[in-house]
Amino acid sequence: MTTAVALKRYEHYIDGAWVSPAGGEYIASYNPATAEPWYEIARGTKEDVERAVKAARAAFENPAWANLSQTARGKLLRKLGDLIGDHADELGRIESLDNGKLLREMGAQLRGLPDYYYYFSGIADKIEGAVIPGSRREILNYTLREPLGVVGAIVPWNSPLSLASSKIAPALATGNTIVLKPSEHTSASLLELMKLVDEAGFPHGVVNVVTGYGEEAGAALTRHPGVDKVAFTGGSDTGSMIAKDVGARLGRVTLELGGKSPNIVFADADPHNAAIGIIAGIFAAAGQTCIAGSRVFLHEKIHDEVLGRVIDRTSKIKIGDPLLDDTELGPLAIQEQLEKVKKYVDIGANEGAKLVYGGTPPPEQRQQRRHAQPAHRTSTAGRVRARDAPPAPDAAPRRPRRCPRRERTPRRGTVREARARRGAT
Numbered sequence: 538m539t540t541a542v543a544l545k546r547y548e549h550y551i552d553g554a555w556v557s558p559a560g561g562e563y564i565a566s567y568n569p570a571t572a573e574p575w576y577e578i579a580r581g582t583k584e585d586v587e588r589a590v591k592a593a594r595a596a597f598e599n600p601a602w603a604n605l606s607q608t609a610r611g612k613l614l615r616k617l618g619d620l621i622g623d624h625a626d627e628l629g630r631i632e633s634l635d636n637g638k639l640l641r642e643m644g645a646q647l648r649g650l651p652d653y654y655y656y657f658s659g660i661a662d663k664i665e666g667a668v669i670p671g672s673r674r675e676i677l678n679y680t681l682r683e684p685l686g687v688v689g690a691i692v693p694w695n696s697p698l699s700l701a702s703s704k705i706a707p708a709l710a711t712g713n714t715i716v717l718k719p720s721e722h723t724s725a726s727l728l729e730l731m732k733l734v735d736e737a738g739f740p741h742g743v744v745n746v747v748t749g750y751g752e753e754a755g756a757a758l759t760r761h762p763g764v765d766k767v768a769f770t771g772g773s774d775t776g777s778m779i780a781k782d783v784g785a786r787l788g789r790v791t792l793e794l795g796g797k798s799p800n801i802v803f804a805d806a807d808p809h810n811a812a813i814g815i816i817a818g819i820f821a822a823a824g825q826t827c828i829a830g831s832r833v834f835l836h837e838k839i840h841d842e843v844l845g846r847v848i849d850r851t852s853k854i855k856i857g858d859p860l861l862d863d864t865e866l867g868p869l870a871i872q873e874q875l876e877k878v879k880k881y882v883d884i885g886a887n888e889g890a891k892l893v894y895g896g897t898p899p900p901e902q903r904q905q906r907r908h909a910q911p912a913h914r915t916s917t918a919g920r921v922r923a924r925d926a927p928p929a930p931d932a933a934p935r936r937p938r939r940c941p942r943r944e945r946t947p948r949r950g951t952v953r954e955a956r957a958r959r960g961a962t
Contacts, residue, residue: 545576547724549585549748550731552592553741559584564721564749569637569868570858578724581749586716586757589745593687593714594763596742602714611661614710617737618654624733625650628698628726630860635723636694637868638822639859646699653702657710664711684712685789686765689758691751691779693771694720694870695825697727700793704768705744716745716764718755722871724748751775759783769793770827799832808839812846820854823869848894856899 546563548555558579565574579585596602621628629643666680690704697719708715719727727746734744747754759767759782767783769776770793783790800818802811818830835843859867869875882896 544574547576547578547728547748549579549581549589550728550744550746551585551589551742552596552745553735556585556588558582558749559588566635566722566724568634569870570634570860572872575634576725578721578728578748581718581747581754581757583753583757585747585749586754586761589716589747590687590689590758590761590763592742593716593745596740597684597686597714599740599742601740602743603712605712607662607664607712610710610712611658613737613739614654614658614661614706617733617739618651618658620733620737621654621730622648622651624729628729631729632698632723632726633859633867635697635725636825636870637859638695638825639864639867641862642822646696650698650702653699653706657706660707661710682711686713687763688713688715688766688768689761689764690715690717690768691755691758691771692717692719692727694723695822695827697723698730700770701727701730708768709739709743713766714743714745716747716758718747718749718751718758721748721750756782760786762786765789767791771795793827795827797832798828798830799834800830801834802836802839802843804836804838806836806839806843808842808846811839811843812850815843815847816850820851820866823867825870825874844893851894 544565548557550556556579558581560580560582562580563577564580566576566578567573568575625647626644629647630640632638632647633640633643664682666682669678669680671678688704688708690701690708692701692704701717701719705715705717717727724746728748731744731746747758749755758764759769759779766789767779768791769779773794773796776792776794780790780792798818800811800815802815815830815833821829824831833847855863855865857864857867869878879896882892886892
């Protein structure tokens, strides 16, 4: 007989308090290394977003925040940065459990995270306007920079704390308030951060978090007329929908979307260094970053040597528990991501690419559904699937490709010197 274990439950963080969801429902979040649930989050609805935006608006207009000097805002941000540094190991472990990133990768990332807050704490009291000369001396003509109001921020699952901080720190430094909607797959670390926000001394309602699904809580946030600015990091398709929603009400929006990141290796490159760079560029965070080097263009002169070195090193990568020091490659964060990677391996095969390594779950991890064996495929012809390429933060198998031999400008010297060497005038 199996005894059910009660999961830790996170509520929304609204107006400085932990608030139960209006609909009374919760979503289980899974550890990608074990495929087992380990906590629950509140399933946010339009009503929850309404409460959060209302709290953020009230905080924005509250003298406790609105009349706070820019220098005082900067001190709060520095205090929050200090607290994050003090709790970096704890936060890093939570995020590793949540999205499968290697613990040592998360440790390095979290130790640098306070710098976001230190940087913007310094900027807070250096945001200035200007006095503009006018046609009449008795008229004072000047500009003054003011906060926008309530910022709605949507954060993806691959680096929740880092990407949330890149939105929180500048928003608060400039006097705004914020409502965050993390991914339903990786909400724990951001909710734990709220405890530090409270400890740092920010007035209630300045920072709020509503958890849940993107099509429910996320859509309600981006469409809310009380949100003055939307900041989104994630896939291009979702970004397009958000731009349409925000644009319909002439709102402001910042989109950090996905793309393809090719490595280009020329004939004079060192094959060893090139191979190491390719490996580091794709397998960090199991390839789940928007800047992962998911394509490789190799000059035909060194194609075979570099590819051989990449395959050799890939075959030695240790796949396993991201919390262990000797693990080199952890699991993919969500089941849908694993299925997408498998799909792109199949697409490559159907288009004529040759699978030269991997492409299937490693034997020792077949029962753990989110581990995938590294895959490499090569092609000397064929098209690049830019339209169907998975957006950030999705991962995709790499595509080493042969580059045709071509002449190029010498790497050293000026254009004039290059022309002189060719006998040009």
